[in-house]
Amino acid sequence: MYSIFLVDDEELELEMIRDYIRWEEMGIYVAGTALNGRDALEKIEVIQPDIVLTDVQMPVMNGLDMAKRVSELFDWIQFVFLTGHDEFNYVKSALNVGAVGYLLKPLDLSEIVSVIDKVKRRCEEVRMKNRSIRVTKSNIVREMIFEQNEERFRNLAASYHKLSRHTEPRTYTLTLLGIDAPHAAQPGLSLEDGMARLQTFMEEWLADKKLEADLVVCREGELGIFMDAAGHLSRFTWEDLLKQMQNTLGFTMTAAVNEEPEELSRIQDVYRETRQMLEEMFYVGNGRVIYAKDVLRQLESRQIPPFQETAYFEDIHQLASEQAAQKLRDYFNRLVMLRIRKTEVCDFAIGLVERLLEGIHEPITESHKRAELYHAIYQCRTIIEIEAIIMDFAGHAIQTLEHRFMDKNARLVHQVRTMIDQTYHQAITINSLSDQVYLSPNYLRSIFKEKTGMTIHDYLTRIRLNKAKELLADDSLKVQDIAQRVGYESTSYFISLFLKSQGVTPNEYRKNI
Structure with missing residues (x-):
């Protein structure tokens, strides 16, 4: 439906136009009313209706002056003027300021339907044109973010300024929305489908709030909101918006809000900074709003601290x-x-x-x-x-x-394995192990093989050789030293075991690390 704003200095006539014309049957809803041009101008700046139906002759500010002022602010709003037979000169002036049509008093229903149909067609043309401009601007912003050629970048910036129709230089802000694995919340939902839903939601939300912003799909799962700094949203609005999105869409998002106004020429730097903010999600968690001023001003560290x-x-x-x-x-x-x-x-x-x-x-x-x-x-x-x-x-x-x-023998085998894990570098024999667990050597061999599928000797060898492979990464250690560190007094025996297990000698293994 399209919205219409009604203006007439005759209160009774205004009420009749509002209440007795079947606007909804024509696909129109009344967004507001005013009794003079000045009051109308103030309300229209807030409501931003699609259509304004206004009387020409009014006190304080007439319909023509009000229409000129509104058109300077919102050139897409369509005007229809109400006039009497004796005001034809005003009607001609009205048409010169871009009015779609006029209605003569007293109003005729069939004439109203005809004019409104014409206005709706014009509104649809305007919507399609504006949609095309928005898509083009979004594409330009995305190209500018990744463009490396300076001349091409300047040409893109010029095109953006032209489409924006700003008479003075503007500054902008950027927010990045990152989808947090939509399939986790909704199995079967792809990242592509999640992005489409997010983009549709944002388009509808911006339209409902009468806000202008360029929605840019920067990377997979990442939607940029590039907007004039003058219309930048408050922190409360961002927090509330994120909750609305998550409740409506059914999956979480993380927002990185760069509140610092910047010129269009710095868009690549702004994007890089904002994307780094989005990566802060790794530390703070999903579904949050991250603000540039709140991000810890410290470099990421590669030096991981020791763990107990x-x-x-x-x-x-x-x-x-x-x-x-x-x-x-x-x-x-x-x-x-x-x-x-x-x-x-x-x-x-x-x-x-x-x-x-x-x-x-x-x-x-x-x-x-x-x-x-x-x-x-x-x-x-x-x-x-x-x-x-x-x-x-x-x-x-x-x-x-x-x-x-819960299994006595399994507990016993676990105890023996732990003993080997901790003392592999010492002289270990089946007798020394059996003495510590108060079992005969043969019985210990039997239950160990039953529970692990390997002999005690094979397990000890595996532990020692795995440790040896770790030590071979240290070039300062000789093979002889490594053999002794893992429990072998005989270097030649150690080398033969290593060759049999790994298919290469310790030195050959070291070369391939």
Whole structure:
């Protein structure tokens, strides 16, 4: 439907026009009324109707002067003038200021329908033209963001200014909306569909609020709102808008609001800065509004702090889930405060999970499972999600250990494996192990093989060689030193075991690292 604003200095006539003409049957709704041109001008600036039906002769400000003032502000508003037979000269003047038509008093219903049909056609033409201009401007903004050729950039800026029809230089602000994995909230909803819904919502919201902005699809899942700084939204409005979007669309978004007004020539810098703000989501979480002035003014750090891994694993093995969880929470809070880069956080998480699984003797040996873990962690958009993945693995580890401890022999084998893990560098024999668990060597061999599928000797060899591979990365260590560090007095025996297991000698392995 189209909106119409009615102006007449005769209050009775104004009420009759408003109440007795069947506007809704013509696809029109009355947006407001006024008794003179000045009052109408003030209200029209706020309401911005599609059509104004106004009397010509009025006190304070006549219809012609009001129409000229309105047209200077909103050249797309259509005017229809009311006039008497003795005011034909005014009618000609009205048509000269761009009126679509006029209606003679007393009003004739068929004439009203005819004129309104003409006005609606003009309104539709204006809407289509404005829609085309908006699309063109949005495309220009997107091109300017990524354009590297200076001359081409200047030409695009000139085209944008021409389409904007501004007589004076303007400054602009940019906000980026990033969709937070719509398929997580609505299974089956693609990122492309989510973007289409978001764009439609924003177009309707801007139209309803009578706001102008260029909506720019900058990257996949990222919508830019480029608007005149004079019309920039308050923080309260952004917060409320984000809630409306999330309630209506059914998935969350993160907004990066760059409140600093900038000239069009700086759009590439502004985009780069705003996109960096959007990446702050990794630390603060999804579904937030992030403001430039609130972002921590510190560089991301690559230097990840030490983690109490030994104490953490001890809590896991002692089934102290809450203590382990608190250690992890405290550590991740520290990572957030230090703004440790995402790649470092992801690499730490992958390594911790791998060592956690090795500690409960469920190492990731298949390459596809390692790839799944890598993908699951690196696709996380926030550090909170990465922490949650580690928590899940820790919970699995504790459940596994609880289940094992219900089996006396499994608990015993776990104890032996832990002893080997901690003392592999020492002289370990089946007799020394059996003495510590108060079992005969043969019985210990039997239950260990039953529960693990391997002999104690094979398990010890695997642990020692895995540690040796880690030490080979240190060029300052000789092969002889490494052999002794992992529990082998005979270097030649160590080399033969390594060759048999890895297919290459320790030195050849080192060259390929």
